[in-house]
Structure formats: structure tokens, C-alpha cells
Amino acid sequence: MAGICSICGGEMVDKSVDVVDTINGKLVVIRGVSAEVCMRCGERLYSQGELKKMEKLREKIQDNLVKPITVEEVAVFAV
Numbered sequence: 799m800a801g802i803c804s805i806c807g808g809e810m811v812d813k814s815v816d817v818v819d820t821i822n823g824k825l826v827v828i829r830g831v832s833a834e835v836c837m838r839c840g841e842r843l844y845s846q847g848e849l850k851k852m853e854k855l856r857e858k859i860q861d862n863l864v865k866p867i868t869v870e871e872v873a874v875f876a877v
């Protein structure tokens with residue numbers, strides 16, 4: 799269910815997104831997370847279900863219980 803962005807009033811659309819996170823000091827990408835994304839400002843909203851799934855996956859990654867589907871080198875920059 800898509801709605802209106804609470805930040806800018808733009809249109810929110812359902813999308814599958816990548817979530818970048820740092821776990822155990824390492825950059826990880828969680829792929830295929832369902833989110834509502836604002837077309838105007840890029841604000842993302844995750845459902846409670848998706849947040850729970852991400853939380854569970856984070857714990858598994860922390861405990862080394864899951865293997866990544868792919869490992870890519872990521873260059874990270876700060877502004």
C-alpha cells in the first residue's frame with residue numbers, strides 16, 4: 799500500500815531496495831527489502847514485517863550463520 803511521504807508530501811511507491819548496513823565493522827548490503835520509497839526525496843518506509851526480517855538477518859550475519867549471496871568490493875566515501 800503506497801501513500802504520501804510524511805517528509806515532503808511526495809508520492810510513495812512500493813519498491814524492492816538494497817539496505818546498506820554495517821555489521822561487525824563490515825559494510826553489508828541486504829538485498830530485496832520491500833519498502834515504500836518517496837519518488838521525490840527518496841525517504842524509505844519499511845513495514846514492521848520487513849524490519850523484523852532485517853533484524854533477524856542482522857543477528858544471523860553477526861553470528862556468522864548465513865553466507866552472503868555475493869561478495870563485492872565496495873568503495874566508501876564520506877562528504
Ligand SMILES: [Zn+2]
Nearest residue numbers: 803806836839
Ligand atoms: Zn518525500
